[in-house]
Amino acid sequence: MIKRLAPLTLALAGLLATASAMAQEPEWRHATAMIEAPKYSEGFAHFDYVNPDAPKGGTLKLSEEGTFDSFNPILFKGETAAGLSLVFDTLMKPSEDEVSSSYGLLAESVSYPDDISKVTFRLRAEAKWADGTPVTPEDVVFSFNKAKELNPLQAQYYAHVVSAEKTGERDVTFLFDENNNQELPQILGQIRVLPKHWWDGTDEAGTARDISRTTLEPVMGSGPYRIADFKAGSTIRYELREDYWGKDLNVNVGQHNFGAIEYVYFTDANVEFEAFRAGTVDFRQENSASKWATAYDFPAVESGDIVREEIPNPLRAVGIMQALVPNMRREKFQDVRVRRALNFVLDFEDLNHNLAFDALARVDSYFWGTELASSGLPEGREKEILEGLENEIPAEVFTTPFTNPVGGDPQKARANLRQALTLFQQAGYALESGKLVNTSTGEQFGIEILLSSPSLERSVLPYIASLKKIGIDARIRTVDASQYTNRIRSFDYDMIWNVWGQSLNPGNEQAGYWGSASADREGSRNYAGIADPAVDELIRMVIFAQTREEKTAAVKALDRVLLANHYVVPLFYSDAVKVAYDKTLKHPEDLPYYGLGFPDVWWSTAAE
Secondary structure, eight states: OOOOOHHHHHHHHHHHHHHHHHSOOOOOEEEEESSOOOOOOOOOOOOTTTTTTTOOOOOOEEESSSSOBBBBSOOOOBBTTTTGGGOOOOBBETTTTSEEEOOOSEEEEEETTTTTTTTEEEOOOOOOOSSOOOOOOHHHHHHHHHHHHHHHHHHHTTEEEEEEEEOOOOSSEEEESSSTTTHHHHHHHTTTOOOOOHHSBBOTTOBBBOOTOOSSSSOOOOOSSEEEEEETTTTEEEOOOOOOOOOTTTTTTOOOSSSEEEEEEEEEEHHHHHHTTSOOEEEEEEOHHHHHHHHSSSSSHHHHHHEEEEEEEEGGOOOEEEEEOOTTTTTGSSSSSHHHHHHHHHHHHHHHHHHHTTEEEEEOOBBBBBBTOOOOOOOOOHHHHHHHHHGGGTHHHHHHOOOOOOOOOOOOOHHHHHHHHHHHHTTEEETTTTEEEEETOBBBBBEEEEEEEEHHHHHHHHHHHHHHHOOOOOEEEEEOHHHHHHHHHOOSSEEEEEEEEEEESSSSHHHHHOOOOGSSSSSSTTTOOOOOHHHHHHHHHHHHHSSHHHHHHHHHHHHHHHHHHTTTEEEEEESSEEEEEETEEEEOOOOOOOOOOTTTEEEGGGGG
């Protein structure tokens, strides 16, 4: 006999089922944000920093130093062509007047639970590839899987994303192996989505495409531009697609204004500059303070045909560490006293005065120029974090604020070199017959500084001269782009020149910069070879911080420990981005607060 449920029991069961369904109903968001609520509400017309009436047309001529041999957008191998991002859309698009906020591009909305154990993106029905076929969840899954499989940097970046799967007609879901990593939904929105059907197909000759190999076949994407023409290693021309599916989307209004964008490659930085002077290149970001001060006196500047600007916007949200980086995978750099000594040898003040017209500032933080930079002695929550690692970090973290040695005159320079020699002696070296030698092996201490461009040599040569003064066999090795890339990826160097740019919301990328797991992973950005359990723990605290206050304290603690271990020789930077450009290029009066908006929101008067 079947018993009938009482009406009250049935009603209660119905209420519970309804409540359960409501609890499981996803909350769809039009944007992701890490620090503050998104500035732009759903259905906004356009970003505030664009000119919605900007004309479209004209050709933008740009330059690059080096070469290229591939249009494959995700592969670890080869030299990828400049500007390739113009061809591809991402799931979300960042706003340049906010910190860590992104809005739907290929995805119309995003959803994730309170514990952030997964994230789902819902694709726009109107999103199309250049051949007119829809962008599908299968494309996203394919792009993610291939990026992790073929690119070690992506494998590290998405290490805690265990899978991607289609979960609806237009939905794709990423599952995580840990909860409460607030950055994962944000960084997954940055995935460059590729057309699975195109890569699974054949080229015009009937040859099957292979995404695991470099290619110079013009690739297809869903973005605003297509590859129209190129000469391998030399030039590329991108043309604006009239049939671009997203041209009227709010995140694209007032953007992608140039009818064509051309890149020309130069193997010599001086020749590249001369091309700009001659008018064959339209835009230049000048990274040499001395050149900015002395080399822009040619007629086009004096007549106003070339405009010069110093723009602080891009650096408002970027922490800079530009440094010479010794490779600790080599035994001679494993002693912290040696690494500290190398900083005493650099006379920044002399270099800044004689080569840069006192236009630069010395970097003294891995997050230099931002609110995240440590200073003074640790206090409050930052101190509590460090005290929890007291037995694993240098004692000076609690007693001595980090400062760079100060030079600038012969007396200070000599004192710094004496201090460097003292540190080397403590590490087991001695100055014998003008050579700094290892007292155990008799081998002279040597450093080869590997550079990617002759333009850097001018700033490194004074350092080489100072190293030689204390008996170090110091030299520069400048190689072409391909050799440099290969040697960097395989950690085949004594010391390199590198710059790390940090956001105001540091997260998972820190593990790739300083984490033990990346120290021996070929192609990682842990160029120094850092493998320190205390650093690893601080990175985890940065990633999993649940409040802005907790993240700031953890980042400052990480900064202090990195500095106290003297992993790099800090160099210098400017407080503004210096650009020069042809007067036919225009930009909105108010550029985005945190960016140049170049080339997206700029336009050409040739189109008016």
